[in-house]
Amino acid sequence: MSEQRSVPVREHLLNLEPCRHGGLIQETSEKYGIPESEILDFSANFNPLGSPFEYPGSGLDFDEIIKNSLGKILEYPDNRYLEFREAAAKFVGLGVSPENIIPGNGSTEIIRLLVECVIEKGDKVLIPWPTFGEYEMQCRIMGAEIEYPSQEEIETLPDEVLEKAKILFICNPNNPTGKLRTRNQLKALAERCKAHKTLLYVDEAFIDLSDPAQSVADLTASNDYVFVMRSLTKAFAIPGVRMGFGIASPGMAGILNTARLSWNLGTIANAIGTALLNMEGGACSQYLEESRVAIREEGRLLKAKLDRVRGFEVGEVNVNYIFVDISGFMLDSGELSKRLAARGILVRDCANFQCLGKDFIRVAVRPAEENEKLIAAIGEVITEWGREQAKQELQHVIEKAAEEGIGGRKTCEYYPCHFEGQNCTFCFCPFYPCEDERTGGKWIKSSRGGKVWSCVDCHLVHKTEIAQQILDCLMHEGDTEELVKVAWKKVMEPIL
The missing domain is CATH 3.90.1150.10 (Aspartate Aminotransferase, domain 1)
Structure with missing residues (x-):
């Protein structure tokens, strides 16, 4: 230390x-x-469609863009990024002009730039929880004091809370909850923030994958206390190429463009970003x-x-x-x-x-076939956990039986048992999944897709005399898994 x-x-x-x-x-x-x-x-x-370069109707040729930009890597880029800003304004629409655009090396740099230019040590900021963690990180670096209202409290924040806050961060749609605020909700909030001179930071990184009609990018034209951020990473699936932009009033954008790091977009990122934003149709492109x-x-x-x-x-x-x-x-x-x-x-x-x-x-x-793999994997995890629990439970049963002998477990959460005469020695069948339909068990359709083995119609191991015979086999010295196989052969096979 x-x-x-x-x-x-x-x-x-x-x-x-x-x-x-x-x-x-x-x-x-x-x-x-x-x-x-x-x-x-x-x-x-x-x-989930992947980048536009993989999409047949985009009209974009990645190799051609790279080839054309390679000839300029021996030159400093024009730090004004005029073509990028023009393309970004056209993409957003809503009356946004190039003078409103602040180019950025991804959303994190844009957050850092805004916070550096607005926050002084000790300033209060409002970060509704839960939300994107970079707001907090960048504000802490600048020495801000952070308050965490819940997402549900945003529309009813007291005037005195807004009055003391320098910035209110809103992610729309919110990450990670997916909550989408309407344009009207944000317009009303923007008016309140303006009245209290609190900057409303609206992160629209996911708006193009949600509902662009809810964007408030146009509010920046007449309100110095609204800042909107856009990211190309999410909508175009290109996290390895860092690109994004801020949208602010001309006065605010001018200051931020002066303060941002020079050449924060490299030549190749600038070329790729400009091409993506100029794609036919913009935010309403077929892609x-x-x-x-x-x-x-x-x-x-x-x-x-x-x-x-x-x-x-x-x-x-x-x-x-x-x-x-x-x-x-x-x-x-x-x-x-x-x-x-x-x-x-x-x-x-x-x-x-x-x-x-x-x-x-x-x-x-993600695409349907990949989503199915997620669901199947969750099912496998549940089965794996169940088997682990069954193994632990079996060991517990064996240890207790050695001390106290066989008997129904009155401490079991299912006691008294599921049917009359049931013995609860084995809450988890030691043979699961036996996959032997002679027991009354059967394959059924799983709610997660595929099939799963069901023991609903098998009552064999819950009969006292059978449970006793199984325990007699399991309580011998040796590996438990091997003893389970012996118990099946000696006890279950003759019954079946």
């Missing part, structure tokens, strides 16, 4: 927790021995229209399947990701995420979002 405190930086930076971004696919591949090409990343919420339709249709199907998982409470589908409350599920977000990762499926563990704890995950909406 003493060595750290000798570092010549502002003291409040010493206790900042670093944010982890990127590298998860490579890390998962190395940890579990899964080829990177086989890993499905549901933690990253990009356009983005089809993207929104796919997200709505596949999102609803995915939500319906996730809703069938016991313990999942699934949020609304307004954008290309779904927020899931798993507080009623058997595993917390960390354990579920880890077990899915071992199967090559990455989901967003929301534990590091403000105030959420380990009760939430976020999953991206």
Whole structure:
């Protein structure tokens, strides 16, 4: 600690927790021995159609764009980025002009720029929870004091709270919950913020994958206290090329363009971004229209399947990701995420979002066949967990029987048992899944798709005399799994 405190930086930076971004696919591949090409990343919420360069109707040729820009890499870019700003204004529409546009190296740089230019140490900012963590990180770097109203409190924030705040951050649609505020709601909020001289920062990084009609980008023309951010990363599925832009009043945009880092867009990023924004149709291009339709249709199907998982409470589908409350599920977000990762499926563990704890995950909406793999993997995790629990329970039963002998478990949550005369020695069948229909068990259709083995019609191991014989076999010295096989052969096979 003493060595750290000798570092010549502002003291409040010493206790900042670093944010982890990127590298998860490579890390998962190395940890579990899964080829990177086989890993499905549901933690990253990009356009499920892929980039426009992979879309046949976009008219964009990636190789040609790169080839044309290579000839300019020996020159400094024009730091005004006139073509990019013109393309961005045309893409947004709504009367936005190039004078309103502030180019940025992705959304994080834009947040940093705005916060650097507005916040002084000790200023209060409002960051509704839960939401994108970079607002907090960039404000903490500048020494701001942060308050965390809930998302539900935003429309009814007291005047005195707004009066004291320098910035109010709104993500629309919100990340990670997917909540979409209407244009009218944000217009009313913008008027209140203007009256209290509180800057309303509206993050529209996902608006083009949701409902562009709810954008408030045009409010910046007449309101110095509205700032809107757009990102190309999400809508165009190009996270490796950092591009985005801010939209502000001409006066505000002029100051921010002066203050931003020179040449914050490299030549290649500038060329790619300009080409994407100039795509025919802009925000209403065939590519983005089809993207929104796919997200709505596949999102609803995915939500319906996730809703069938016991313990999942699934949020609304307004954008290309779904927020899931798993507080009623058997595993917390960390354990579920880890077990899915071992199967090559990455989901967003929301534990590091403000105030959420380990009760939430976020999953991206991807193409249908990939969504099916997510559902199947969740089913495998549930089965795996059930078997682990059964094994632990069996060991407990054996130990208790050795001390007390066989008997119905009055401490069992299902006591008295499911049917008359049932013995509750085995809450979990030691033979599950036996897959032998002579027991009365059978394959049934799973709510998550595919089939699952059901023991509903098998009562054999709940009969006292059979339970006793099984226990007699299991209580011998030796490996439990081998003893289970012996018990099946000696006890169950003769009965069947």
